[in-house]
Amino acid sequence: MLQRNPAERGFEGPVVACIQMEPHVGAKRENVARSIQYIEEAAKSGASLVVLPELTNTGYVFADREEAFALAEDLPGGETVQAWADAAQRLGVHVVAGIAERDGKRLYNSAIFISPSGRVGVYRKLHLWDREHLFFEPGNRGVPVFDTSLGRISIAICYDGWFPEVYRLAATQGADVVCVPTNWVPMPGQPADRPAMAATLTMAAAHSNGLMIACANRMGTERGQPFIGQSLIVSGDGWPLAGPASCDQEEILYAAIDLQRIRSERTLNTFNHVLRDRRTDVYDPMLGTGWPSSRA
Amino acid sequence: MLQRNPAERGFEGPVVACIQMEPHVGAKRENVARSIQYIEEAAKSGASLVVLPELTNTGYVFADREEAFALAEDLPGGETVQAWADAAQRLGVHVVAGIAERDGKRLYNSAIFISPSGRVGVYRKLHLWDREHLFFEPGNRGVPVFDTSLGRISIAICYDGWFPEVYRLAATQGADVVCVPTNWVPMPGQPADRPAMAATLTMAAAHSNGLMIACANRMGTERGQPFIGQSLIVSGDGWPLAGPASCDQEEILYAAIDLQRIRSERTLNTFNHVLRDRRTDVYDPMLGTGWPSSRA
Numbered sequence: 033m034l035q036r037n038p039a040e041r042g043f044e045g046p047v048v049a050c051i052q053m054e055p056h057v058g059a060k061r062e063n064v065a066r067s068i069q070y071i072e073e074a075a076k077s078g079a080s081l082v083v084l085p086e087l088t089n090t091g092y093v094f095a096d097r098e099e100a101f102a103l104a105e106d107l108p109g110g111e112t113v114q115a116w117a118d119a120a121q122r123l124g125v126h127v128v129a130g131i132a133e134r135d136g137k138r139l140y141n142s143a144i145f146i147s148p149s150g151r152v153g154v155y156r157k158l159h160l161w162d163r164e165h166l167f168f169e170p171g172n173r174g175v176p177v178f179d180t181s182l183g184r185i186s187i188a189i190c191y192d193g194w195f196p197e198v199y200r201l202a203a204t205q206g207a208d209v210v211c212v213p214t215n216w217v218p219m220p221g222q223p224a225d226r227p228a229m230a231a232t233l234t235m236a237a238a239h240s241n242g243l244m245i246a247c248a249n250r251m252g253t254e255r256g257q258p259f260i261g262q263s264l265i266v267s268g269d270g271w272p273l274a275g276p277a278s279c280d281q282e283e284i285l286y287a288a289i290d291l292q293r294i295r296s297e298r299t300l301n302t303f304n305h306v307l308r309d310r311r312t313d314v315y316d317p318m319l320g321t322g323w324p325s326s327r328a
Numbered sequence: 329m330l331q332r333n334p335a336e337r338g339f340e341g342p343v344v345a346c347i348q349m350e351p352h353v354g355a356k357r358e359n360v361a362r363s364i365q366y367i368e369e370a371a372k373s374g375a376s377l378v379v380l381p382e383l384t385n386t387g388y389v390f391a392d393r394e395e396a397f398a399l400a401e402d403l404p405g406g407e408t409v410q411a412w413a414d415a416a417q418r419l420g421v422h423v424v425a426g427i428a429e430r431d432g433k434r435l436y437n438s439a440i441f442i443s444p445s446g447r448v449g450v451y452r453k454l455h456l457w458d459r460e461h462l463f464f465e466p467g468n469r470g471v472p473v474f475d476t477s478l479g480r481i482s483i484a485i486c487y488d489g490w491f492p493e494v495y496r497l498a499a500t501q502g503a504d505v506v507c508v509p510t511n512w513v514p515m516p517g518q519p520a521d522r523p524a525m526a527a528t529l530t531m532a533a534a535h536s537n538g539l540m541i542a543c544a545n546r547m548g549t550e551r552g553q554p555f556i557g558q559s560l561i562v563s564g565d566g567w568p569l570a571g572p573a574s575c576d577q578e579e580i581l582y583a584a585i586d587l588q589r590i591r592s593e594r595t596l597n598t599f600n601h602v603l604r605d606r607r608t609d610v611y612d613p614m615l616g617t618g619w620p621s622s623r624a
Binding site: 158159160161162163164165170171174175191194195196197200201219220221222223226229232233235236237239240267269270271297300301302303304306309310311314315 | 454455456457458459460461466467470471487490491492493496497515516517518519522525528529531532533535536563565566567593596597598599600602605606607610611
């Protein structure tokens with residue numbers, strides 16, 4: 033395990049922990065129990081916000097919709113959320129974790145936000161990946177931002193991070209930190225000797241928006257599908273504060289949540305601020321673009 | 329010089345060349361003459377599209393607005409465009425190059441698109457960097473896409489690349505290749521041992537949009553301002569085809585423009601396509617987001 037004790041690293045103020053772990057498909061009670069051991073370890077080491085991977089409780093590679101349906105839970109009353117909420121309250125931490133959500137006959141690839149006081153919020157993955165389309169509905173709750181004592185926290189899941197609009201929606205709603213429960217898989221064309229494209233996308237989004245982004249990936253191979261690990265935490269200037277983690281080990285990454293630093297990183301010089309410099313007059317799709325243009 | 333002969337590298341079909349060179353502020357005739365030598369060299373080596381840096385003809389670090397005004401030219405009739413258009417026609421190449429544009433009493437940090445048949449288009453930098461605000465007006469011609477025999481070509485300049493919307497506007501208008509004349513400078517927080525943040529932003533934009541992106545940067549130090557070189561050409565999967573170039577040498581990068589490859593790279597698997605997967609229903613800023621939400 034890397035960077036196990038943030039206090040030893042001289043962090044002051046709140047700390048985020050990203051748990052890189054390997055859930056096993058179908059083994060829900062074991063997965064949740066192990067995730068709570070990790071939350072306890074992170075809390076003991078000083079974390080006030082703990083991020084867990086996508087679909088932490090169920091695992092990822094469902095054989096069919098029936099298997100996913102049987103493992104999913106109603107939110108917020110289901111047993112997994114109750115267990116995580118109990119841990120959050122007992123340990124005084126915020127938790128963001130991936131979970132399979134059941135809503136009547138519909139399933140969502142969701143992430144739950146839990147505060148130590150028992151507040152619960154839900155994000156539903158907007159951009160489904162590959163065979164997820166067979167099991168889940170696309171998210172329909174937008175990009176939420178939760179106001180907390182640690183800062184304003186938003187959530188994206190895995191392939192959502194391929195869409196710069198997701199981070200823009202978080203940033204323009206005032207988010208400071210985006211938590212990313214993820215199950216990153218190998219991408220086509222990825223050279224073996226370079227950091228994952230997921231890291232490149234995360235760094236670019238953090239830099240372009242002045243956002244801290246905390247990604248907790250899973251590792252291991254499930255039913256033939258490999259996952260790439262390499263969890264990481266990036267600051268608002270786009271550079272990693274912790275990680276990328278290993279490709280194949282369970283471990284915890286820690287980084288200080290320094291709101292002054294994150295917000296300062298949006299200012300690049302006397303004249304430039306990454307969010308205020310946006311040309312929304314030009315981006316508006318209703319107004320059109322092109323050359324020669326009526327806007328000339 | 330690296331990769332000087334695309335034919336030796338087995339390229340078939342059209343080739344883009346990015347010229348990394350060092351203009352000198354105020355020395356317009358010398359800058360243009362040297363740029364034409366490079367266009368000739370690239371054309372001899374098989375290039376059909378040549379990208380030159382931002383403000384190739386004038387240099388970058390103007391002492392004041394008067395100096396910029398004196399060096400800028402009316403478009404498309406000015407002497408620099410005439411010289412480049414003559415070269416483009418004589419050599420049978422397309423040219424995209426940065427130029428200081430004068431329009432009445434207004435100045436723009438522009439890029440010119442020139443076809444071998446004499447077609448001329450203009451892009452005006454949308455996002456001004458630092459002291460450019462003192463000399464130039466922000467662009468007012470949107471993001472143009474030029475239909476050519478090589479594919480659909482768009483343009484962005486330097487700090488424009490910090491705004492994912494620019495690449496989205498190019499991609500959603502059908503661009504295949506974005507040419508980026510640039511004068512990248514060192515960014516705050518840049519670790520010495522890592523690729524430039526500009527490369528990270530370019531790779532992310534290429535991958536998220538399935539766009540080939542060809543960046544020609546300058547190098548050298550002008551009036552105390554260093555430039556970082558590291559020109560590069562990225563394919564639609566986000567990985568470099570050529571470069572990053574050196575930090576401090578004049579050189580030419582070459583890469584094949586393979587439209588089938590670029591367009592194929594937008595499809596990630598049976599279910600996913602980076603452009604078609606966009607959730608425009610959620611992104612529309614007029615509809616709002618957040619949780620709990622009326623869209624739930």
